[in-house]
Amino acid sequence: MSGDYSHNNNQIDCGPRNNDPHKHKEKHKEHKNKDHKKDKEREKSKHAISDHKDPSDKKHKDKEKMKHKEGNADKHKDKHRDKEKRKEVKSADGKVKKEKENGFSSPGHVKSEPEDDFYHSPKQEKTLKREREEDFESEFKPKKIKIENDKAKGKKRKQENEDVKPKKTKNNKKGEVADGKKKGKKEPEEKWKWWEEERYTDGVKWRFLEHKGPVFAPPYEAIPDHVKFYYDGKHMKLAPAAEEVSTFFGKMLDHDYTTKEVFRKNFFKDWRKEMTSEEKSKITDLKKCDFNEINDYFKAQSEIRKAKSKEQKLKLKEENERILQEYGFCLMDNHKERIANFRIEPPGLFRGRGDHPKMGMLKRRSRPEDIIINCSKDSKHPKPPPGTRWKEVRHDNKVTWLVSWTENIQGSIKYIMLNPSSRIKGEKDWQKYETARRLKKCVGRIRSQYHEDWKSKEMRIRQRAVALYFIDKLALRAGNEKEEGETADTVGCCSLRVEHINLYPEKDGQEFVVEFDFLGKDSIRYYNKVPVEKRAFKNLQLFMENKATEDDLFDRLNTSILNKHLQELMDGLTAKVFRTYNASITLQQQLKELTSPDENIPAKILSYNRANRAVAILCNHQRAAPKTFEKSMQTLQAKIDVKKDQLSDARRELKSSKADAKVRRDEKSKKTVETRKKTISRIEEQLMRMEVQATDREENKQIALGTSKLNYLDPRISVAWCKKWDIPVEKIYNKTQREKFAWALDMAEDDYEF
DNA sequence: AGAGCTACTTAGTAAGATCTTC
């Protein structure tokens, strides 16, 4: 069932986003999720028969796991306990810490004790009143490694720690100022292998966290007086508040956004709020506003920036590096970790995607008073800028964020979190793929289950089963409900409406075809024609009976119901796991199918990209064709033509030199033949490479590979493939990606099976 | 059950950096 997604090919190339008339904002939800209590009761007992997991059952399972873990940790237990006590004391007094040159203070045990100390053994967790144990995959644990290295482990780890931290500290102490590059070279051997260590088994995310807080957006810098704003043809000097907002709009003049009515309306409304009463009374019509000089000014500024001398550019770069070094890292549980986004989002105009009702609204500047800091009690707290204060400083180690604030457009919370290379993100990522691998083991059972459910007497079960079929077969997203009028009108599986599908009992020689056409996440259009199984088709017809186009297709279903059901089928199973699973399994299959052993490296990489592409198509990861696409294609084609000419020239030359050699029969002419042969094979190779590149590029015109590579494909599949075929992993993953997937690079062998 | 809130992952775009070509 999985793996054959060729039918998806036609969803690319079916027009740009947002261009189809999905204009229905008023949903009718009357019958959604009503009076299903009885159903629920029945459902429960039904599932109890097969492979159920009611809460008590789950607890048993958890206990089992715990035991297992204890067994694992057994060897270090005593040591653990001892140290644990010591640690408690330390963190209680809290101030046994040293100031370090890198600006971090740290608990006293940083240097002297191994990492293990930060990881509670399960026993201790129990004393910590954890209500709910997080679920850890048996395979997720570095079991193998542990067993293999068990004896050596203790020592090894200590060594590592001694290696890791002191060196890093030294690094910082030494010539840190300008040697970002040097560090890069040293780094690899210093890298901390968090994946070889015990993890927290409860909701605790860290024991110690220290950071320097966020970097704020630079204050508004007034535009020079000669840059004028005109209203109704007359120059008008605006007060700073309104002027700043005018620059936000002025900067965007070249952008499509500024022509959209909603954008203009929202902008104008919010802009007027920033005006003085005098300005407000004068400026009443956006059409009469002339921002052109502002626009020109910022363009010029950007030219100036580009034209700066090498020295100036270097200086800027160094300054950036300095800020990065100061604010871009935190200390979490003894390890210096990179922060992903340490800058507070600057003010500007909101750019919602698709048909967003709030586009153009003013995104306010965040002040320290809006910011919540999260860090260890016993860390050196970040200081707010002089004369200001934080909204709050809290010490919540059940979450991973360092800083948060509430954004004024949707009222949602924004966070500063760690880089994907960090332990905290990496572990989660690893776990995600382990869950998907567990799904692999039981997906057959789940599939036959939903096939069965298509026959159910209960509507809600049929709906659930068909929706799950879509999620599995087509890798659709779950489709949470969203607040109407607050965001663009987009849907996922559970929120599909009647208007989003068309049913064809027969189409293009195929039976039972469903045509999907809707806007998904980011208002990317999903268009696909899929033949489905008869029973699913009949069910869909049933679901659509007596419904208006704007009614929900699955009116008895939502993501929470679906996920609850999935949870019962497999521990940790949610709708999105299917996307991960199907993406990864498709990559693995495609790689097996497409890689031919005797091809050279570029050809193999083309195969890889094609496998990657199959996944991107499955997941509907589209991109706008690059602006320069046609041109770059042409230049490449031109180069190919030149090469072809070269090749035929070279062949001609070879012929003549061969003839020559036949006549002369001397060494020199033989040599000429040889060198010309070599030339030819070189040219052939180059030509091949270019042609491969052209194919690759053409096929990739509207497809974005990055998203699936970064978020859906188990990196161990790729690493194993590289090892198997002797492809340098650098050809597949760039530096950042290698950092993110360091765990996979380290642990996957050439025989890894997803 | 459902709303509201929170935390975290997934997403495409555009700016910036770097490489390539003439």
Place this chain on the structure above:
DNA sequence: GAAGATCTTACTAAGTAGCTCT
């Protein structure tokens, strides 16, 4: 060494999903 192409990174919006409260 400028221009253009391409790759990388930053940015931030928009999803998923869990939890709490009513």
